[in-house]
Amino acid sequence: MSEEGIVVAQVGDIDEGEGIQIEAAVLGTVDNVAVFNDDGEYFALDDTCTHEVASLSEGWVEDGCVECPLHAAKFCLGDGSVQSMPATVDVYPHRVVLDGDDIRVIPNPERLA
C-alpha cells in the first residue's frame, strides 16, 4: 500500500483550509491536480474549474467542499460532484493516501495523459 501513488507533499505543507497545485507533469495527468487540507483530511481533485478557467487550489475550503475563487461554483472534495452553480459539470476526483508524513496522490485512471 505504501508504494501506491506519488508523493506530492508532506503533512504540514498544506495549511488547514488551503490547497496546493500539483502540476500535471508530476502525476502524468491531463490536468493539474489540486490537493486540499480540510480540517486534517486530505483530498485531491482536477485543479481547473469546469465553469471558467480558474485554479481550484486557490479556492475556499469549507465543510467538505471547495468554492472556486472566481465565480463561487462549489465542488464536493470527496467525489468532485458539483454542489453549486454556475458550474454544471463535475470535476474528476483523485485518491489520496497518507503514508506516515507523506501525502500520496493516486491519479484517477480516466485522467492519465
Next chain:
Amino acid sequence: MSITQLPSTEVGERHPGFECGNICRPEELSRNVDVSGLVDRQTGLVDRVIFTDRTLYEQELARVFATSWLFLGHVEQLQKAGDFFTTYMGEDPVIVTKDKSGSIRAYLNSCRHRGARVLRADYGKARNFTCTYHGWSWDLAGKLISVPNEEGYANANFDRDDWGLVEVAQLDVAFGLIFATWNPDAPPLDEQLGDMKYYMEAFLGRDPEGTTIVGGITKWVLKGNWKLAAEQFGTDWYHVNMSHASALMVLSPTGKGPKESIANTPGRQYSDERGNGTGFPTHPKSRFDAQPVHEYYDYDELRERLGTARVEGPMTTGHATVFPNFSYLPVNGSIRVWHPKGVDEMEIWSWTVLDKSMPEDVREAQRLYNLRTFGPSGIFEQDDGENWSEVQSISHGWRTNTVPLNYQMGLGSERHDGVYPGETSELYSDAAGRRFYGRWAELMNTPAWHETRNVHE
C-alpha cells in the same frame, strides 16, 4: 434607426483613460456655474445656496472631489495581500487593497460591464474581485482575468486589457493615513498638507512607533450638507461653550462647569490657502481626555521631542479638517470622513486612533472615551449633529436661502505669530472657514483635469 449628431457633441467632454468608442458627453451635461458671487472672502459672507443646490453639488463632485486628495483609511486596515476594505471618494465607491507586491492600490468599485459594485462587503480578504452580477473577475492588480462566455465578444474587438478596474491616479500615505486622488495633475499629498503636517504630527506622531486603530469603523447617516461638518471641524471653536454646555458641565471635575480660564481659553487657529484648518487651545490644562490616557503620556518627553508649543497647542483639545472632507480631534483620537450623499445628507465614517505602544487598559480607556464623547451617540457628537441637521432642514426655504451667512469673526487677523507654522488667528475665528470656502470656490471655478485634458493623451 439613425441618431443625428448635434454640433454641441463635437466639443463635449470625453472621458479620458479608457475605452470610449464614439461615446461623447454633450456640453449641456457639464456643470460650469460661476461661484465667484457666492463666496466673499473679503467681507466674510457666504451664500446659503452652496448647501442646497443640486447643480452646484454635481459640479462639486466633478471639480472638488475629482481633483482633491481624499482620505481612504488607515494602513492598519490592510495587513496582507488580498486584504481589502471599501469606502467612498465623494460619491464614488472604491476598493482599497494590498496587491501581491505589498503595494496599496485603490480602484473604482464599479464593474466595467454593467456598473454594479464589484465588492459589497465593508472589508475582508479576497484572491480576486468578482462582480456578483455576471461574473467578470479582476486580480488584485485590477487586471481583468475572467469573463464568462467570452467567446460572445468575438466580433467586438474585445481585449481584456482595455477593461481593467479603474484605478486612482495617485495614492500616498501620511502618518499612517491613506489618501488618494483621481487627479493625475494634483500636487503631491505632502504639498497639499504643507504646514498642516506640523499640527497633524502633534496627534499622529505622539508615539514614535506610530498609530493603530480600533477594529471596526462607526458609520452613520446624518441630515446635513457635508460642508457644514467639514467647515466646523476646521474653523469652529466658537460653538463649544454654547452647544456643548451640558456636556462640559457633566465632564467638569466639580460638576459645576469648567473654570473661567479654561472655558475662555486662549488659543490659535491655523489655516492655509489649500483649505486646511485647525484650531487649538494654548492653555496647558485644556486637555479634555480620559484620566488613564492623561496619566499614560510623558509630557516632558513629548515636549522634548515635539516642542513645548506643540504639546501645549495642537496636542490639546483641538479640532481639524484636511480639505475637503477629512477631520480629526487629537485628544479624543477621533478621525472621520464626511461622505457627501446628495446636497442634504452625509455619511459619517469614524475611526478611533490609538498609539501603538499604549497598553491594553489605556487603549480601552481611549476607545471608551472617544465613543462616549464623539461616537454616534456621544455627548458632544449629538450636539454637533443636531446643529448641522437643524441648519439643513430649513435651508431650502426661499427667504432663508437668499440671506447670506456670516463668517466675519477674526476678519483680517491671520498672521505669522512667530510660534506656530503658517498663518494663525485667534482660536475664536472664522479664518479657516473663509479659506475652506475660498479653496472650494477656487476649485469650483477651475475646469478640472478631466475637462481640459486631451482625449488622446
